[in-house]
Amino acid sequence: DVKVTQSSRYLVKRTGEKVFLECVQDMDHENMFWYRQDPGLGLRLIYFSYDVKMKEKGDIPEGYSVSREKKERFSLILESASTNQTSMYLCASRTLRNSPLHFGNGTRLTVT
Amino acid sequence: DAKTTQPPSMDCAEGRAANLPCNHSTISGNEYVYWYRQIHSQGPQYIIHGLKNNETNEMASLIITEDRKSSTLILPHATLRDTAVYYCIVSNRDDKIIFGKGTRLHILP
Numbered sequence: 001d002v003k004v005t006q007s008s009r010y011l012v013k014r015t016g017e018k019v020f021l022e023c024v025q026d027m028d029h030e031n032m033f034w035y036r037q038d039p040g041l042g043l044r045l046i047y048f049s050y051d052v053k054m055k056e057k058g059d060i061p062e063g064y065s066v067s068r069e070k071k072e073r074f075s076l077i078l079e080s081a082s083t084n085q086t087s088m089y090l091c092a093s094r095t096l097r098n099s100p101l102h103f104g105n106g107t108r109l110t111v112t
Numbered sequence: 113d114a115k116t117t118q119p120p121s122m123d124c125a126e127g128r129a130a131n132l133p134c135n136h137s138t139i140s141g142n143e144y145v146y147w148y149r150q151i152h153s154q155g156p157q158y159i160i161h162g163l164k165n166n167e168t169n170e171m172a173s174l175i176i177t178e179d180r181k182s183s184t185l186i187l188p189h190a191t192l193r194d195t196a197v198y199y200c201i202v203s204n205r206d207d208k209i210i211f212g213k214g215t216r217l218h219i220l221p
Contacts, residue, residue, distance in 0.1 A: 004155075033209065043156070043199075043211035058208065090155050098144050098203055103155030 003027075004104040006091050012110045019078040021107050023091030031094045032074035033101065034058075034066065036087040043090065049074055081111045115139070116200045121216040130187040132215050134200030137181045144203050145176060147185045149196040150214070156199060159185065195219045 007022035023032065033048040045058030047066040055066050063085060067075040078085055088108050092101040117135040124130040136145060144163050148156040160167055160174045167174045173186040187194055199214040
């Protein structure tokens with residue numbers, strides 16, 4: 001079974017802190033994705049990556065950056081956390097185009 | 113914006129078939145239809161996908177209309193554990209995968 005692991009289940013950070021959310025997959029998947037999920041808004045795509053060192057903006061990239069130095073790891077970075085970035089963050093990966101996404105269980109981030 | 117339209121919620125009696133509709137009238141010829149579900153506090157789980165033929169696996173069946181403008185996910189014998197939000201997605205040519213708000217399915221005992 002594919003395993004997508006997000007490093008923290010719950011995280012509490014202060015406004016202005018730099019925050020790293022880590023995601024690791026163990027199936028040599030090329031594509032990786034970061035979403036955030038908020039009540040009433042569903043899942044919204046922040047960034048995605050086709051392969052190592054590649055990244056593409058999703059629908060809501062503002063306030064975020066990403067890093068993909070190794071194929072198995074995709075990091076989401078909040079350069080200066082703000083309260084409106086309090087959310088559930090979900091990482092996903094997949095192999096070729098038109099194959100299913102595999103999700104991690106999410107990181108619930110609270111920014112105070 | 114999501115390329116699919118789903119009803120916000122549905123009810124189904126336990127033991128009956130749950131039929132979840134999805135409209136994707138702008139789907140293009142090489143786009144697949146995917147279904148996922150999300151149980152509270154977990155990441156979405158893949159259920160099934162298809163291009164134009166009907167598909168069945170151990171979890172569900174997917175019926176795609178001949179014109180491919182809509183599809184139906186069928187859970188043949190719904191149980192309380194099938195209570196979840198169900199998402200219908202079509203894959204995008206530039207690989208953005210956009211989720212809509214899905215259908216919240218309530219299984220009634």
